[in-house]
Amino acid sequence: MQRREALKQTALFGVATTLFPSLIQSCKEVSRLNWQPQFLSVKNAELISALIDTLLPKTETPGGLDMKVDMFIDLVYGKLKDQDGQAEMDKEMNDFDAKFKEKFGGRFADLSPENRTEFLMMEEVRSPKFNGSVWGTAVGTQEPVGFYRNLKSVALWGYFSSKEIGLNVLSYDPVPGPFQGCIPLVEVGNTWSL
């Protein structure tokens, strides 16, 4: 509960600073976010945004930030996680940034794409993988995959379930009609979105 109250105050403070820009001058770091996190601290929201931009950059198709995946993760953090889950994720984000700082001397959100990429490749190598799943449940004994792979998974979910991607980039067909079991892929193109 305390945690949640603290977050609310952070949010309120954030609103207040926009009313009194001079207050920001005294802060050491200026937020580079162009959105106000509802649940994450500004520092953690910056980390999430930087991670999303590295994982899912804009190409010919929209990037993760275009699809507001960072804002989606803020919601996931605030609504899908209980207090313990939020505390755990806070710790994971701190640990992640601390590890990064140890290697590169700055925060993930502040350093170059090259540094970020190098670090995430290391995370890829050391993070356990998800087990397969059947009907919504993982099979076997799932070893904890850690912050990085969990975040990557939620980022993919947020990106590919977003309206623009689901409706206009992937193949959208809300009412397919009778099931056809074997058709040429070229007739469909991209993966079905639903």
Next chain:
Amino acid sequence: MANFNIDAKKNMTYDAIVIGSGISGGWAAKELCESGLKTLVLERGKLVEHVIDYPTMNNDPWDLDLRGAATADEMKERQIVGRSGFVGENNMHFYAKDDENPYREEKPFMWIRANQMGGRSLLWGKQCYRWSDLDFSANAKDGHGVDWPIRYNDIAPWYTYVEKFAGISGEAIGLPQLPDSHFLPPMELNCVEKDVKKRIEKEFPGRNMIIGRVAHLTVPLNGRGQCQSRNRCDRGCPYGAYFSSNAVTLPAANVTGNLTIRPFSLAEAIIYDEEKGRAVGVRIIDSETKETIEYYARIIFSNASTIGTTQLLLNSTSNRFENGLGNDSGELGHNLMDHTYRVGAMGKFEGHEDEYYKGRRPNGIYIPRYRNIDEKSTTDKFLRGYGYQGGAGRANWDAGANQKAFGGEFKDALMKPGDWEFFITGFAECLPYHENQVTLDKNNLDKWGRPTLVIDAEFKENELAINRQIQIDAVEMLEKAGLKDIVGFDNEHGMGYGIHEMGTARMGKDPKTSVLNATNQVHAVKNVFVTDGACMTSSSCVNPSLTYMALTARAANHAVSELKKKNL
């Protein structure tokens, strides 16, 4: 859509009362109403009218902030069903809140409740298989439990009867251990399933892989539309393409003009009249006002779900039945069964990369039982048998989480379908054990003042031996079928996960060892019928709902005939 008559105030007396409106209750209501009986259906939850009350049926993922996931607070209210992995924002309103309906688990038992009109018929898996004499004679053959008082021939015409109205799609292949239904055209297998089928059937003579037999319409029937492959069944189907009480049986009951359905009616007890020696009605608690009301009828059908019915019977005490209505045998509450679940194998299929499918088929494949069906297939490792469900599909963007890559190219590659994957998972028969039981806990009452339940049940050595074989066979079949990266798994988590709970008021020939007779009547109270899963004497390895439908239609027609003969 006809509106339902919910005015149960002007009339307290009916020809028949049906407790519960799920798969079996809906059938009881339809049969009794169509026979001309004024019928009151008591539903403990809210009304859910077909289509009108399916608020989420057309939601796309992006229509909800959390893309269909339920919040931590919502899941806290649903900690039991939350274990299933099936609950989200789009179907949550069809699952009961577990925190309002507590029970005690002596051993882990996931009891999934759906307390509304239609019950779990809105949420079920729709797999429909006839049982055979292999099943009905199983107890007699190996001595576990008691013998069924019926055989396949007793129920076969009723299977046909309910199948014609419910609409079951599938392929007839003439197996004695899995009799064919009256089928609508089968759904299609996909490219990989067709290949795997060929290979399994070639490598393992005696094994078959077929498309699932399901209560989904593949052609229109009685004004209901055919399946549109949306796979959003658990939100309610706007076409009425799958069988539910809401779309099929209750509207049929309603058009007779004989149906009254009373929502928010929690059955507290069946009222037994000591002088008349029969049940005379049902005492309910209005779950909203907590008012107690009595309704009366000549016959009573209990269709409150396996454990719900037994809870009601145990709570229906009188001088004659101190331990629960009809419990002369002491078997009421005992012999709880379920199917084992979540043991099998998965793997990747190489080939068919240029092929795909259209539609989200709400169905998979089925491998019928092939062990202990004849002398040749008999094993000494365990009794009874198992079948598999499963299917093939292409991975989507989800697979990206495990790939050792990220960035622009990675993202754009995930737009295309990924590997073909195939899995099978077994469903094993569970023996009826007297000690697997539910009992009333009179010291812990629910918010309506009713004793809660204690569930004390577990799979034992025979089921675990079957599970071991399920995994061995699954891996072997996938290997021979040419799959790669095969992973065998055993995620058995205790009972209830199959959501096929059966038994606790079993049918039998002898009133000393069973609760119900061959026509689902309580032995000692013939005007009380139990036709939900509580009546089951053994569990087979195939899905039970079609058998509940057939037993219910059969019992209801017997009840009407007995009423006409003035035997009830």
